[in-house]
Amino acid sequence: MAAVTGLEKVRAVQRGGRWRWAVFLPAALYFLVPLGASLWYTVYNANTGFSLAPYAELLTAEGFAQSLLLSLSLAVATIVLVLLLTLPAMLAVRLAAPRLRPVMEVLCTLPLVVPPITFVVGIGKSLAVGGEVLAPTPFWATLIAIQNPGFPMVLVLAYVVLVLPFVYRSLDAGLRTMDVRTLVEAARNLGASWPYVMFRVIIPNLRSAIASASFLTLALVLGEFTVARLLGYQPFAVWIVTISGSRGQLSVAVSILSLLLIWLLLLVVSSVFGKEKKQ
DSSP states (O other), X not given: OHHHHHHHHHHHHHHHHHHHHHHHHHHHHHHHHHHHHHHXXXXXXXXXXXXXXXXXXXTTOTTHHHHHHHHHXXXXXXXXXXXXXXXXXXXXXXHHOXXXXXXXXXXXXXXGGSOHHHHHHHHHHHHHHHHHHHTTSTHHHHHHHTTOTTXXXXXXXXXXXXXXXXXXXXXXXXXXXXXXXXXXXXXXXXXXXXXXXXXXXXXXXXXXXXXXXXXHHHHHHHHOOXXXXXXXXXXXXXXXXXXXXXXXXXXXXXXXXXXXXXXXXXXXXXXXXXXXXXX
């Protein structure tokens, strides 16, 4: 009887393995075939044959470094700001007002139902009207400062709204895996201050959730086009589209490298947090 049960378990594992491969292979082909075709387009030309020239041009392409650094700095600022706004608010609701959780969830996921074109038109109209209304006041200088092309803070504020649903879902999933109230009460009873509770108790238990939210934000900011283009700025995604008309191979090469960079960062973080969990 035991031998039969063991044999059934082995067969079940084998069937599960076959089903996993049946799902994994089509999914891999779905992602890898377009990526491979794009890679071949960047390295092969009917006139010149095989060449890595598009990748060599990246270092000297006009606007590449500036747009990439701008997007990365916007991503970092967006990550910091959205976490500073979202995480304390979610903790306060869980600890002090749990009945407000449905309200907060609706507010945080609301940007998903607002079309980006509508969102950016509203921002543009608000900036135009705000400039006229605030012109006689000291706030006019602040309104102009957040539109500085060197570092447009207005894009950071817009990106915070766009990534809010994804950040909220990531943090909410992390908070559901821990007893926040018990941890906070235990730490406070032992004399820990609120900053200590936040940085030494809560955040270490949310590392994977924070990493997930950060990389979702990074991916969105690096690929966002509509808001930046209509507001007249040129971060990385807008620069790629700008050069795509005359230098198609270069734009595809940049897209591939940015995609591979994001994948590499995701793999590194997942492996690091996987080792921490095992330990």
